[in-house]
Amino acid sequence: MLRALVQERLRESLQSLGLxxxxxxxxxxxxxxxxxxxxxxxxxxxxxxxxxxxRQIAEKIVARLDKSPFAKVEVVGPGFINxxxxxxxxxxxxxxxxxxxxxxxxxEMGQGQRALVEFVSANPTGPLTIGHCRQAVLGDxxxxxxxxxxxxxxxxxxxxxxxxxxxxLGESVRARYLELLGQPxxxxxxxxxxxxIREIAREIQKRHGSNWAEASVEPFKxxxxxxxxxxxxxxxxxLFRLPPERVFDIYYNETWLYAHDTQNALxxxxxxxxxxxLRELGFAYEKDGAIWxxxxxxxxxxxxxxxxxxxxxxxxxxxxxxYHANKLLRGFDLIVxxxxxxxxxxxxxxxxxxxxxxxxxxxxxxxxxxxxRVLIHQWVNLLRGGQPVKMSKRMATFVTIDELIDxxxxxxxxxxxxxxxxxREDFSVNVVRYFLLMRSADSHVNFDLDLAKKQxxxxxxxxxxxxxxxxRSIFDKSKGSVGAVGFQALxxxxxxxxxxxxxxxxxxxxxxxxxxAPHFLAVYVHELAxxxxxxxxxxxxxxxxxxxxxxxxxxxxxxxxxxxxxxxxLLGLKAPERM
RNA sequence: GCGCCCGUAGCUCAGUUGGACAGAGCAGCGGUUUCCUAAACCGCAGGUCGUGCGUUCGAGUCGCACCGGGCGCACCA
Numbered sequence: 001m002l003r004a005l006v007q008e009r010l011r012e013s014l015q016s017l018g019l020x021x022x023x024x025x026x027x028x029x030x031x032x033x034x035x036x037x038x039x040x041x042x043x044x045x046x047x048x049x050x051x052x053x054x055r056q057i058a059e060k061i062v063a064r065l066d067k068s069p070f071a072k073v074e075v076v077g078p079g080f081i082n083x084x085x086x087x088x089x090x091x092x093x094x095x096x097x098x099x100x101x102x103x104x105x106x107x108e109m110g111q112g113q114r115a116l117v118e119f120v121s122a123n124p125t126g127p128l129t130i131g132h133c134r135q136a137v138l139g140d141x142x143x144x145x146x147x148x149x150x151x152x153x154x155x156x157x158x159x160x161x162x163x164x165x166x167x168x169l170g171e172s173v174r175a176r177y178l179e180l181l182g183q184p185x186x187x188x189x190x191x192x193x194x195x196x197i198r199e200i201a202r203e204i205q206k207r208h209g210s211n212w213a214e215a216s217v218e219p220f221k222x223x224x225x226x227x228x229x230x231x232x233x234x235x236x237x238x239l240f241r242l243p244p245e246r247v248f249d250i251y252y253n254e255t256w257l258y259a260h261d262t263q264n265a266l267x268x269x270x271x272x273x274x275x276x277x278l279r280e281l282g283f284a285y286e287k288d289g290a291i292w293x294x295x296x297x298x299x300x301x302x303x304x305x306x307x308x309x310x311x312x313x314x315x316x317x318x319x320x321x322x323y324h325a326n327k328l329l330r331g332f333d334l335i336v337x338x339x340x341x342x343x344x345x346x347x348x349x350x351x352x353x354x355x356x357x358x359x360x361x362x363x364x365x366x367x368x369x370x371x372x373r374v375l376i377h378q379w380v381n382l383l384r385g386g387q388p389v390k391m392s393k394r395m396a397t398f399v400t401i402d403e404l405i406d407x408x409x410x411x412x413x414x415x416x417x418x419x420x421x422x423x424r425e426d427f428s429v430n431v432v433r434y435f436l437l438m439r440s441a442d443s444h445v446n447f448d449l450d451l452a453k454k455q456x457x458x459x460x461x462x463x464x465x466x467x468x469x470x471x472r473s474i475f476d477k478s479k480g481s482v483g484a485v486g487f488q489a490l491x492x493x494x495x496x497x498x499x500x501x502x503x504x505x506x507x508x509x510x511x512x513x514x515x516x517a518p519h520f521l522a523v524y525v526h527e528l529a530x531x532x533x534x535x536x537x538x539x540x541x542x543x544x545x546x547x548x549x550x551x552x553x554x555x556x557x558x559x560x561x562x563x564x565x566x567x568x569x570l571l572g573l574k575a576p577e578r579m
Numbered sequence: 580g581c582g583c584c585c586g587u588a589g590c591u592c593a594g595u596u597g598g599a600c601a602g603a604g605c606a607g608c609g610g611u612u613u614c615c616u617a618a619a620c621c622g623c624a625g626g627u628c629g630u631g632c633g634u635u636c637g638a639g640u641c642g643c644a645c646c647g648g649g650c651g652c653a654c655c656a
């Protein structure tokens with residue numbers, strides 16, 4: 001990496017000045033006049049060299065510097081050090097990339113450690129909607145990033161089929177079923193009105209005729225749950241481009257936490273156990289017949305009920321605490337929770353409780369809650385005709401992920417030779433994923449359906465994909481392969497800019513992984529595509545009159561192809577060969 | 580009222596360990612095609628980075644206050 005090289009030269013210089021222990025900060029400046037890299041080292045060093053103006057400090061550092069990789073090193077302004085690389089230095093970076101090929105951008109930070117990523121976790125009361133879509137895609141990419149970094153990743157989905165909502169689901173299906181049999185009963189007050197409920201009822205009628213007329217709610221609930229879960233897996237299978245049986249590794253059922261089961265290693269700690277521990281540590285108490293969590297003692301704004309007074313049932317908070325205790329006990333090195341903005345307050349109670357258990361010695365030392373990282377994402381606003389679409393799951397005024405993909409798919413147009421059902425599916429999934437990935441999880445996303453459906457350049461996905469197809473097209477025409485060539489021919493600004501951008505890739509992947517921020521990568525890919533388009537427009541790759549340049553530029557294109565394919569794989573995008 | 584997130588160009592958004600005159604896409608205006616796909620490229624225009632204090636050599640970035648928007652604040656999940 002070029003930046004590491006600059007840092008290394010600086011470090012050597014510092015050592016000779018007796019300041020070797022500092023890791024110099026090196027950035028890529030915005031303006032080309034400021035060079036390829038820049039360091040503010042002189043300012044950082046200022047407190048350690050009182051009385052010396054930063055400019056002089058910078059000059060001292062530069063005087064001791066090994067300048068062989070650079071065409072020029074300047075001290076400018078109040079004390080910035082700007083580095084201008086030799087073309088040969090940049091060319092060498094391309095060599096490195098081609099050597100590493102599809103290993104380029106792999107990270108070592110995971111080192112075979114185990115990571116658990118929990119996401120989506122919707123109770124199966126209906127199809128997945130756009131509300132779940134962002135979380136699903138974020139989680140999927142974070143899993144891919146962690147795998148790339150060497151983690152052994154477990155994808156987990158937490159759900160509950162025992163609560164009130166699931167009972168309502170069963171009652172809703174039962175009501176629709178009896179309606180079909182001509183024995184209508186009142187529809188449950190807060191039941192689910194979606195058409196999918198009728199479909200499930202029809203399916204029951206198809207398989208069981210009128211045999212379920214006297215049945216209780218329970219079988220209806222179970223039938224609906226099974227149907228909906230397989231539907232959910234099918235949807236995620238489209239979105240993740242994984243077979244349905246592989247979209248998640250573990251479906252963790254909240255009910256496992258209610259009764260101790262020695263057979264179940266995933267739930268070695270129950271709700272009751274956690275409650276007892278909290279009591280022993282003084283973080284649980286009784287009031288008004290309920291059991292409360294003394295969250296205020298842990299710096300939280302208010303105490304919360306853990307066990308209800310009337311029914312004796314736990315609220316969702318207690319099993320959540322038990323669930324997280326179990327996550328820690330299962331021996332993961334990294335635990336990632338992905339939640340929507342509605343959880344931003346509540347997860348902190350759960351973490352506070354788990355921390356208290358650990359600090360109180362109830363959980364083994366290796367179960368340090370620092371291993372848990374929570375990623376909160378803001379909501380997606382679906383816009384249709386410029387207006388936000390109001391959605392309610394219960395009233396069935398929602399747009400499902402499948403509907404979203406299908407709607408976009410109906411407008412996709414690709415090169416006729418490649419315009420198949422599969423490529424259209426691939427492309428519409430690209431659009432959905434990219435729209436949701438290109439923004440920071442912290443910011444709200446306006447998903448403009450009209451825009452996503454437009455098969456035009458408004459759509460950044462096309463821009464990125466088009467760069468890839470241009471490269472493929474060059475290689476189709478070139479007939480030759482990329483051989484062992486010299487890169488001395490690559491010295492034009494657009495060529496060097498492209499290599500320098502390729503050189504940034506591993507650091508971008510590292511940043512995205514460390515910050516659990518896929519949008520770093522999504523933004524990078526867009527920038528890389530832009531630099532490639534610029535190069536492509538200005539310089540012809542294939543030139544029979546000049547085989548040396550052709551070979552060097554083909555190698556450059558291959559480097560871009562490698563990085564694009566690596567980035568696409570991490571983002572779960574699938575580029576077409578032609579558009 | 581309390582907590583978390585956001586407020587950057589007409590629109591949608593980057594800018595994540597504070598760094599040099601603030602970026603991209605789209606929309607607007609003007610150009611580019613005997614040549615690897617013009618779903619592209621080039622140029623122009625567009626901003627008191629919500630407001631005000633503060634921290635410092637330096638603040639879109641950190642702190643405080645205020646204004647505006649989103650989401651929470653259940654013995655629902």
